[in-house]
Amino acid sequence: IMKGANFVSCISQSSKNPEHAINWLNILSEPDNYRRTYIGEEGVSYEVIDGNYTPIFTGDDATNFNAYTNSDKLSGINNPTVSFKMWQARARKTPEMAEAYEAMNARVDEYEPLISIELYGKTSPKVQEYVTALNQAFGDSFLKAIVEGTDPDTAIAAMQADWDANGGLEVEAAMQEFYDANKSYSE
Structure with a gap:
């Protein structure tokens, strides 16, 4: 299935201060702000282990990372390589998903890449x-x-x-x- 743009930010033609919207999008795109919006605060919602972003599961509520499920719609624009590393925390957002993600990627060398x-x-x-x-x-x-x-x-x-x-x-x-x-x- 072919895809086009997934998310588009628009500024109304009738906006009285379009420059403020652009400034806001630029602020959201700053690396620290992007990271906070996309996966939260280091030491609170995620930690970096061996260069990998990993969610922190606390107490009985092991799904606290779900708060960031739709955060990609509120984040700015970032380097795709960096975003992908952060996305991996989202792929591990529950203990079960983390286990499945690790099991899948432990065998990645066994697969032949397919050209998309x-x-x-x-x-x-x-x-x-x-x-x-x-x-x-x-x-x-x-x-x-x-x-x-x-x-x-x-x-x-x-x-x-x-x-x-x-x-x-x-x-x-x-x-x-x-x-x-x-x-x-x-x-």
């Missing part, structure tokens, strides 16, 4: 040329196979053939070319 078509759709003209039609065709074929009760192997083979015939191979080549040219950024 969404990322390349934003950067490659060749992907942009085909991606919308391919996504629509895939969704339609998938829904049709479910409704008609098509054998899964038959449905997958048909979707693969449609993909190959309607630009999928070109998209894969463009994605591979982009990945090869930018591989050093992910290492």
